[in-house]
Amino acid sequence: MVQVRYTRNLFLRGICVIYLFAFLSFYIQIPGLYGDNGVLPARTQLEHKDWTTLLQKLKQKPTFLWFAPYLGLNIEYMLDVVSLIGIILSFAGFVSQKFCIMPVFGILWALYFSLYQIGQVFMWYQWDTLLLEAGFLCNIIAPFWYPSQKKLSTPSDAISFWTVRWLLFRLMFSSGVVKLTSGCPVWWSLDALSIHFESQCIPTSLAWYAHRLPSWFLRLTTVGVNILELVIPFLFFFPNKKVRTVAFYSQLFLQLNIIATGNYNFFNLLTICLCISLLDDTFFYKKKSKNDDLKVVNYLSTIVCILVYGGILYGTCVYYNLKITDQWTIEAKIGFTQEQFDYVLYRVIPISIYIGLTSLAFTILNAITNSLATVKGTRNKIITTFITLLYSTIVTFIFAMSVVPNANLHPSHNSTIPVPIKQVYTKIDQFHLVNGYGLFRKMTGVKGRPEVIIEGSNDIEGPWKEYEFLYKPGNVNNSLPIVAPHQPRLDWQMWFAALGNYNQNPWLMSLAYRLLNGQPEVLALMNTVESPFKNKPPKFIRASLYHYHYTLKSQTNTWWTREKIGEYFPVFSSDTTSLIEYLTKIKVIQGKPAQKTTYEAFKFVLDSLRTLTSKVEASLLAWSIFTAGCTLILTRFSNAANKKK
Known part of the structure; x- marks a missing residue:
């Protein structure tokens, strides 16, 4: 029997590292993005007059944030609690295999899903849903409890671990397919x-x-x-x-x-x-x-x-x-036409499903055979075989659900999916247990990289001064940063905003309003060191669209050249009627005060942690915690080696 125990454990600890980065990155940005004075306050997602009982609330929007009042906290502080628990548990799983167990991964998934529920446009990314799907798979891959002694692989390990390979296939294959099915001339011209x-x-x-x-x-x-x-x-x-x-x-x-x-x-x-x-x-x-x-x-x-x-x-x-x-x-x-590719894709998608099904069938058959042949004792054989069959059923269900997004890569196959499978998929779709993928469908920036530049002024006639972001291109003299694994979600969304107009990105109106009021939580997401309005907010704000191009570094000290294309959104002031009315409609501006925190001791601890972490740059903080985890692992190995001597 092929052993996958060590490989599986490495995968589980790797997922813990990813969870650590994801929770930490989210935590850093909570006040500016989702706080009561943030761009898109999380409390607006949890206010509905028809949701009265806790059960109704959890049914409509399943998230741990509903428990905030029971802990004497408001929604913003509850976001801190959820994120910090995620950070602690994922760090524990990273440094110790003992925490890479099903209950821990179940909690991690539930915590991240809770954040995703209120994430709105800042969490509508494929890597967030990919983490939810991979995190869900960890619940069937990880052991229910850490074994007291090291064991070889059990037959069911190969079956559960197979789901990761199938997810990898769907991710990579769909990412390749959409580049050509989109008809993007840039991809077709190579x-x-x-x-x-x-x-x-x-x-x-x-x-x-x-x-x-x-x-x-x-x-x-x-x-x-x-x-x-x-x-x-x-x-x-x-x-x-x-x-x-x-x-x-x-x-x-x-x-x-x-x-x-x-x-x-x-x-x-x-x-x-x-x-x-x-x-x-x-x-x-x-x-x-x-x-x-x-x-x-x-x-x-x-x-x-x-x-x-x-x-x-x-x-x-x-x-x-x-x-x-x-x-x-x-x-x-490229030596083939779009029609030829479409025809081949029509034939290949069913083949890919048959290949996956055949691979799964052989994996299950091999696992059952090993359960009967290698396990000693009649009682152990029965238990092992039962567990193997149980995992086979679960994995087969997951595979059946994944057929829906996989078949949707070609429109003609949508009608071939059995109706019961579609119905079940529709019911579980909100939990993102199985997702469709496809990155870089169309190549943007053919005529130049579009960038939205926000400007403020104390006089409508100018002069206008630019706001600078921490990571995205703005000042043509700023060097290009290394940000990963942190995701500055505001900077990312500004990139998407530049591909459309401000009517398609209404959250920008909230950002403009927060800047007009000099909201410190939002300004913390931007480059406040070089901000022209760090002491007092401007009276007016506007945005322009620019096209950026790389420079020839040998000829200049700048990284970019840029040209102004035109207005992105018009001039606003903090008392612009249309702006106030719109933000009131979407509940960003509310007449009633935000819920107060009654648990003062808990609040003090959370505020202290926030103050401490805010002093370190986000990506540096992420790598520092990762390095600390690596140090702990090496120290444990060193101590174990010394004991053996």
């Missing part, structure tokens, strides 16, 4: 990466250098991205272990390159955790064998691996017309 490094949300300094790579190389890299997302995922279920290991390294390579050039918070780290499902314990503990038969099998396995990837390389050369030019560059051009 020029996407010539734009991406400049137009992505928060690029790193390396993105500037990546943008300057030769165009032929960037086009070839775009081909590589297509292959890594469209073709390689099918090898996740290949029976040859070496083929899967190479697939693991290829996906790891892709994620590390994304991390190097862009700040995508915990998303790429989470994807790397999912990639662990392609491995088993022999990857970490390789056993040398003198058996000649095993050596022959190993050589044959290597040959199969070479043939598989050689075939993919050959197919890539054919379907992307790869040719070496006289200048020793590689020319690339």
